[in-house]
Structure formats: C-alpha cells, structure tokens
Amino acid sequence: MTMASQINPALVEWSGPNGLPRFESVRDEDFGQAFDAALKLHDAEIDSIANNTEAASFSNTIKALEIAGDELSRVSALFWNRAGAHTNDAIQALEREIAPKMSRHYSRIAMNEGLFRRVDSLWEKRQELGLTVEEMRVLERHWKGFVRAGAKLSREQQERLASINETLAGLGAQFGQNVLGDEKDWSLVLTDEQDLAGLPGFLKDAMSAAARERSAPEGAYAVTLSRSIIEPFLTFSSRRDLREKAFHAWVKRGENGGERDNVAIVRQVLALRLEKAKLLGYENFAAYKLDDTMAKTPANVNNLLMKVWAKARSKASEEEASLQGLMAEDGINGKVQPWDWRYYAEKLRERMFDFSESELxxxxxxxxxxxxxxxxxxxxxxxxxxxxxxxxxxxxxxxxxxxxxxxxxxxxxxxxxxxxxxxxxxxxxxxxxxxxxxxxxxxxxxxxxxxxxxxxxxxxxxxxxxxxxxxxxxxxxxxxxxxxxxxxxxxxxxxxxxxxGVSRDFVELPSQLYEHWLTVPEIxxxxxxxxxxxxxxxxxxxxKVLAARTFNAGFNTVEFTSSALVDMAFHTRGAVDDPMKVQAQILSEIGMPSSIVMRHATPHFQHVFSGDGYSAGYYSYMWSEVLDADAFAAFEETGNAFDPVMARKLKNNIYSVGGSIDPEEAYKAFRGKLPDPEAMLKKKGLAMVGELSGSDA
Missing domain, CATH: 1.10.1370.40 (Neurolysin; domain 3)
Structure with a gap:
C-alpha cells in the first residue's frame, strides 16, 4: 500500500465540478491519517530535491520546491477551512495536535542543510542565472524564508527555534479555540418584552434565530457575542443595564479564568517570540516581522500610528462631549461609559443627519x-x-x-x-x-x-x-x-x-480599496x-449616508489605533510578566479615553495571538489605508469611479501581479508615485486639505 493510498481520495483528488473538492465525501476522521501520509510524501519530495546529484538550478531546486507537497497543501486547505468555519470537538482536538506537527515538519525543512546549500548557491549567483523579475522574487522569497527560519543558525540553535515554533503553533490554536468557546457558550436570553426596548425588527429577528440555534424556549431572543448581534444590540437597546451586561461579556472573551483563560497564553507567546527574534539576530519580534515589509521598522510604524492617534483622540473628545449632552437629556449625569457610546452615537447620528441605522x-x-x-x-x-x-x-x-x-x-x-x-x-x-x-x-x-x-x-x-x-x-x-x-x-x-502572497502591510490594499466602490452613488x-x-x-x-461617512471617526480610529499601538508595544518591549498590566500601562501612556476600549483587547486579539499572521502587524490595515485612499483618489481625479484606463492599471499592477514584483514598484506603476497620509486622514475626517505633508508609506 502506497502512502498516497492511505489518504481518502476526496481529500487530494478534487474531482468535483470545475475542480472543486467533493466536500460531501470528506469526513472528520479522515484527516489524522491523511496528514500523516501527506507529510511523509512531502518529506520524500524534499529529500529528493535536497539529494539531487545534479548541480542546483532554478528548475531542479526552486521550481521543484514550488510544486512539492501538493497532497499536503490540499489536505491542509480542507482541514484549516473546517477548523475555522465549521469546527467541532473532534476537529478542535486534531487542530491542537496538527498545528505543532506542521510546525515540526517545516522546521525540519528549514534545517535541511543540503537543501539550503542548493538554495543558497543559487542566491549567491542570482545575477548570472538570467531570471525574470518574478523568478528573482521567488528565489528571494525561498532564500529569505530559509534564513528567517534559522538555516544559518547552529544545529543547537535550530533545534531550539524548532521547539519554539512548535510550542507557538500549539498555543495559537488553543488561543483561538478559547475565544470561540467563550463566544459559543455565552448568550443573554431575553423573554420579557421590556428587555427588547428600542430593538428594531431586523435585530429581533436575528436574536430569535440565535435563540432557536441555542435551543432556548419558544419565543425567546438571544444576545450573542457575534459582532453582527452584539454591536447592533449595544447600538439600539435602551436598557442600559442589559447593554452593560452584554458589553462586559463581549470584552472579557478569553479573560474569564479557568481552562479557557488566554492571559497565560499571551505571556508565553510574547516570551517565545522575543526569544525567537533574538535567536535570529533581531532586537525584538517587531523588528523581525517588519524586516520584510513596506514599513521596514517599528519606528516608521509608530510614527504613523502616533500621528493619527493624536488627531483621533482629539476628535473622539469632541464626540464624547456631544454624547455627554445627550445622556444629560436622558437624566444620566455620569461619564460616558463604553456600553453607552454606540447607543448615544446612534442618537446623535439621527439628530445630525436625520437618519438612523434602522432606517438604512x-x-x-x-x-x-x-x-x-x-x-x-x-x-x-x-x-x-x-x-x-x-x-x-x-x-x-x-x-x-x-x-x-x-x-x-x-x-x-x-x-x-x-x-x-x-x-x-x-x-x-x-x-x-x-x-x-x-x-x-x-x-x-x-x-x-x-x-x-x-x-x-x-x-x-x-x-x-x-x-x-x-x-x-x-x-x-x-x-x-x-x-x-x-x-x-x-x-x-x-x-x-x-x-x-504579498507583504502583510500591502495585502490589505486590494481589500480596503474595494470598499470605496460600495458608496459610489451609482452603486x-x-x-x-x-x-x-x-x-x-x-x-x-x-x-445623508454619504454626508455621514466620517461620523464617529474619532471613536472608530481610537478603537483601531489603540489596538495597533498595544500590538506594536508588546512586540518591541522586553519580557512581559503581566500582559494585562502592560496593556493598561500602554493605554495610560497614550491617554486612552475611558469611554472607549480597544477594538481587540489582548485576551481575544486573534489577529495577533491566534497564530502570528498579524503579530506586530495589526498596523498594516492603516498602512494599507494610506495606500487605498490615495489609490481611489486616482479614480476621483478622472471624474469617473470606473475609469477604464485606471481600472486597467489597477488590475495589471495591483490585483493580478501578486507578489511577483516589489510592492512599492507595483504601487508606483499604478499611481506614478508613493502616497503620503493626507488622503487617508481626509477620508477619515481627521484632517483638512493641505494640513499634512510628507510621506510615511
């Protein structure tokens, strides 16, 4: 029996319509054996490349690496989709096992001396190989990937790095499962009509459906921690006591003690990331993560974030004063609390622009x-x-x-x-x-x-x-x-x-740019x-909708920027014994308003701690926002949001090229220049035309 025959064919031979997987033939119990077999197949392919007796060439080394591991890629794609979008106890148990196993596998590849020698030899003579721009980028990506994974370290250091990566993979899986567990288990079931005061029909319909999913009594309504329910509940419920109760559950995800508490995981993750960065020769983890991005350094990131923070906090202060006035009209004399903001902001929006979210x-x-x-x-x-x-x-x-x-x-x-x-x-x-x-x-x-x-x-x-x-x-x-x-x-x-497959602070450009077309009037x-x-x-x-696009801009930007600043601070400081104490210290240093909380508090900051995709990288949404505001301005300057010349440039230089060329060169090919933050600040309603000059991106 071959290793391939140990895999359910539905996992690797995608014979559905137009090459789709046959999802209906994939069972949870197939994955464990399939991963074992696919990992062995990939190991064999890697060994074949590394031990090739022919001199290293781009074709027999880099191209071979590009197509190796097809079975593993397919099994992984199906598994991680299920783990994120339709999980269960069996998949979660396997996730905790597979995440460190995959980390060990890729650490072994990084530690394969023969393989790295072949890649390194190609890198050393790269200018003599006659490579295309894309091939040069691909070679660079493989070479840097090996170096950043520890290929130049001693064997002892490599083994320690592999151990760190394996532990981090397991911790990341557990972190995400803990948040999901808190979200899944908490609900506020409402049966009294008075508890529904202020709620529009669409929200009551959604809460009724959520109650049925949770087998609540007939006629009940459930507030859940899904953003599509909790945010509108905080926006429309006139029951301040219920808003407060739901809000506390929402912001305490991952911080409720017991086996699902994520604070200890964060402490371990930060310590291991710091050790990893130092092993690889970087001062801190942020320096390691940013080395291969457009931003390049933590200083560049913090420069942009703090410039925006000052404007956002000032704007939020003005917004809070307006909300305070509305609360006073309701006979509430205390300060604006975080569970009040969305409710009174919606009232203010109705008053300023004469429409409500429920009307829209x-x-x-x-x-x-x-x-x-x-x-x-x-x-x-x-x-x-x-x-x-x-x-x-x-x-x-x-x-x-x-x-x-x-x-x-x-x-x-x-x-x-x-x-x-x-x-x-x-x-x-x-x-x-x-x-x-x-x-x-x-x-x-x-x-x-x-x-x-x-x-x-x-x-x-x-x-x-x-x-x-x-x-x-x-x-x-x-x-x-x-x-x-x-x-x-x-x-x-x-x-x-x-x-x-582009740098983290460029990947959000195509997505954030696309948002602009939602509010094009003809759409x-x-x-x-x-x-x-x-x-x-x-x-x-x-x-009114178009006029209100920058409404509540201070609040929205404070929510985001505080999270990005905490992320960056965690990954530029030394060891962190008490993550929540450090989070509080950072927020105090930047002057975080007491009426607003981070969009993602540390114990449920999945971007940063459920894997390291956006670790020391949450800023990238704003970095890309500088690019996307300037990019859409290119269409506005033509007077046509669908200008065919600009659309062709956008497709050919941004959407279709992936990471085959340098992101700065890609952007300049589209726009003719790199942007500065002015267009972004204007879009957010945080700056006047001409207020800011210079370039941060």
Missing amino acids: KPYLQLEKIIEACFDVAHRLFGITITETKGIAAYHPDVRVFEVRDAEGTLKAMFLGDYFARSSKRSGAWMSSFQSQHKLPLKNGAEGELPIIYNVCNFAKPAPGKPALLSLDDARTLFHEFGHGLHGMLSDVTYPSVSGT LTRYAVHYETGEPMPKALLD
Whole structure:
C-alpha cells in the first residue's frame, strides 16, 4: 500500500465540478491519517530535491520546491477551512495536535542543510542565472524564508527555534479555540418584552434565530457575542443595564479564568517570540516581522500610528462631549461609559443627519450587496460571476460561484459563506482552497485555477425573511471580496507569489480599496433598494449616508489605533510578566479615553495571538489605508469611479501581479508615485486639505 493510498481520495483528488473538492465525501476522521501520509510524501519530495546529484538550478531546486507537497497543501486547505468555519470537538482536538506537527515538519525543512546549500548557491549567483523579475522574487522569497527560519543558525540553535515554533503553533490554536468557546457558550436570553426596548425588527429577528440555534424556549431572543448581534444590540437597546451586561461579556472573551483563560497564553507567546527574534539576530519580534515589509521598522510604524492617534483622540473628545449632552437629556449625569457610546452615537447620528441605522438597513439586503460586489468587479475588471446551484460545499449555507472573463473563460471558483453559526470563529476572512499558478504538476495538470472563499458572520434571518446588513456589514462584504479578487485575478507563474502572497502591510490594499466602490452613488442608487417595496434608497437618505461617512471617526480610529499601538508595544518591549498590566500601562501612556476600549483587547486579539499572521502587524490595515485612499483618489481625479484606463492599471499592477514584483514598484506603476497620509486622514475626517505633508508609506 502506497502512502498516497492511505489518504481518502476526496481529500487530494478534487474531482468535483470545475475542480472543486467533493466536500460531501470528506469526513472528520479522515484527516489524522491523511496528514500523516501527506507529510511523509512531502518529506520524500524534499529529500529528493535536497539529494539531487545534479548541480542546483532554478528548475531542479526552486521550481521543484514550488510544486512539492501538493497532497499536503490540499489536505491542509480542507482541514484549516473546517477548523475555522465549521469546527467541532473532534476537529478542535486534531487542530491542537496538527498545528505543532506542521510546525515540526517545516522546521525540519528549514534545517535541511543540503537543501539550503542548493538554495543558497543559487542566491549567491542570482545575477548570472538570467531570471525574470518574478523568478528573482521567488528565489528571494525561498532564500529569505530559509534564513528567517534559522538555516544559518547552529544545529543547537535550530533545534531550539524548532521547539519554539512548535510550542507557538500549539498555543495559537488553543488561543483561538478559547475565544470561540467563550463566544459559543455565552448568550443573554431575553423573554420579557421590556428587555427588547428600542430593538428594531431586523435585530429581533436575528436574536430569535440565535435563540432557536441555542435551543432556548419558544419565543425567546438571544444576545450573542457575534459582532453582527452584539454591536447592533449595544447600538439600539435602551436598557442600559442589559447593554452593560452584554458589553462586559463581549470584552472579557478569553479573560474569564479557568481552562479557557488566554492571559497565560499571551505571556508565553510574547516570551517565545522575543526569544525567537533574538535567536535570529533581531532586537525584538517587531523588528523581525517588519524586516520584510513596506514599513521596514517599528519606528516608521509608530510614527504613523502616533500621528493619527493624536488627531483621533482629539476628535473622539469632541464626540464624547456631544454624547455627554445627550445622556444629560436622558437624566444620566455620569461619564460616558463604553456600553453607552454606540447607543448615544446612534442618537446623535439621527439628530445630525436625520437618519438612523434602522432606517438604512432595509435598503441593504445581503443579496443586493453581493450583486453590487459582483457588478463593480464586472465594471472594473470585465469578469462575470454566476452562482451555480446544486453543488455541495462544506456547509449547507455556503454558496458556489463561477468567475469568467470577457471571453467566457473560467478564471476562478468562488465560495461565499455569509452567516454566523456557533461552529464558526468570529470575524470575517478570505482564504483559498487552491491558488492560481501556471506550473505543470505531477498529476499532469498545467497550472491551477484559483478556488477562493470568503467567510463572514452576518446574522442569519428568520426563515422566509431577507438578510439585512448594516453599513459596516456591507463594507465588510466588499472588503473580503476585495481580498477574494486579489486571489481570483492573480496571473502569475509561481504559486508562492500568487494572489495574496504579498507583504502583510500591502495585502490589505486590494481589500480596503474595494470598499470605496460600495458608496459610489451609482452603486448605492442601483443596489440599495428596499427589501419590501423594491424602491431605491431615496436621494435624500443617500445624501445623508454619504454626508455621514466620517461620523464617529474619532471613536472608530481610537478603537483601531489603540489596538495597533498595544500590538506594536508588546512586540518591541522586553519580557512581559503581566500582559494585562502592560496593556493598561500602554493605554495610560497614550491617554486612552475611558469611554472607549480597544477594538481587540489582548485576551481575544486573534489577529495577533491566534497564530502570528498579524503579530506586530495589526498596523498594516492603516498602512494599507494610506495606500487605498490615495489609490481611489486616482479614480476621483478622472471624474469617473470606473475609469477604464485606471481600472486597467489597477488590475495589471495591483490585483493580478501578486507578489511577483516589489510592492512599492507595483504601487508606483499604478499611481506614478508613493502616497503620503493626507488622503487617508481626509477620508477619515481627521484632517483638512493641505494640513499634512510628507510621506510615511
């Protein structure tokens, strides 16, 4: 029996429509044996490359590495999708086992002296190899990957680094599971009509559906910690006592003591990351993480963050004074508390702009916003996206779409997973089952079609009713689809630089830029239609929505920037004995308003501690925001949000090139220059034209 025959064929031979996996044939119990077999297959391929008796060449070393591990990639893609979007006890137990096992596997590859010698020899003579720009980037990525993984360390140091990485992988998996556990187990079940005071119909429908999912008594309503329920509850509930109770549960995720407490995990993670950075010759973990980014150094990041922080805090102070006045009108004389802000901000928005979120929401149907996303992609990039019914995905709620170019050629498959459920971690993300590339594979295929998916956590409506979104929800959908387009429009040769295979502080550009088209008037006019009457959003309401785009900007920016500053501080300081004490110290140093909390407090900061994807990197959303504000200004300057010349430049230089060229060069090829933060600050309502000059990005 071969190792490959030990794997359920459905995990590695994707024979579904258009090359999709046959999700219905994948069972939880298949993964353990499949991982063991796929890891051995990958080991054999690596050994074959490392022990090749022929002199190292780009083809027999780098290209071979690019296509090695196909079975492992497929098994991993299916498993990590299930672990994030539709998990259970069996998958979570396996996740805690697989995460460190995968870390050990890749540490062994990094410690393979023969393999590194081959890569290093190619790097040393790279200028003599006649490589294309993309091939040079791919070689650089492999060489730097080995060096950053410890290839130049002593054997003893390599073994310590491998042990650190293995432990970190396990801790990251546990951190995320702890947050999910707290979210899954907590709910505030309401049965008294007085407890529903102030709640609009769409929210009561979502809370009713959540109560049914949790087997609550008939007629009950449940407040959950899903952002699509907790945020509107804090916005609309006139019951201050219930807002406070729900708010405390929300911000205490991961910090409730017992076996799910994440504070001890954070302390271990920070200590291990610091040790890892020092092993690799860096002063701290932030310096290590930023070495291969656009920002380059922690000082550059903090310079941008503190410049924005000062303006955001000042703006938030003005906003708080207005909210204080509204509270006084309600007979509340105390200070604005964090569980008050959203409620009174909504009242202030109604007073200033004469519309409420509940008035807007009937015009933001999920179906129509999906259509809007697809239409924008068609207008900008010439692609057509069509739903294909009757194809089984990894959950009954998941929808499958074909993506075709102007000639009708299939370019990608796209899966949309939009509704919250207790088996799904919170937040929203894009990922891929398969990335685009053009290399021949051992199964005879020439390249691969991108198979991309978006995961969101919108409140599922009651049966027979449409899903209605908030404006923030709609932005989230556009944001994640922007990431999706980055994967679907990819047109490169090598998988390692495909789609979102770019530096962390560049990867958010395509997604954040795409958000801008949501509020282009012709898009809102066409797709923001009332779910009952089909009438378009009245121009008066549309004008108010557009006028209010920077409303509450101080609050929103303080929430984000405080989280980014804490992330950066954690990873530039020395050892941290008490993470919560340090978090409090950092917030005190920057003057955090008592009426606002971090968007992601440390014990549930999954971007940073559930894996290290955004560790010392949460700032990247703002770094990319500097780029995306300037990039959309390029369209505004033409007077046409869908200017075909700019759209072609955008596709050819940003969305389709992945990491095949340097990000700064990619941006300059699109825009002709690098931006400064002025456009971003203006977009946020934090600066006047001409107030700021200079460049931070």
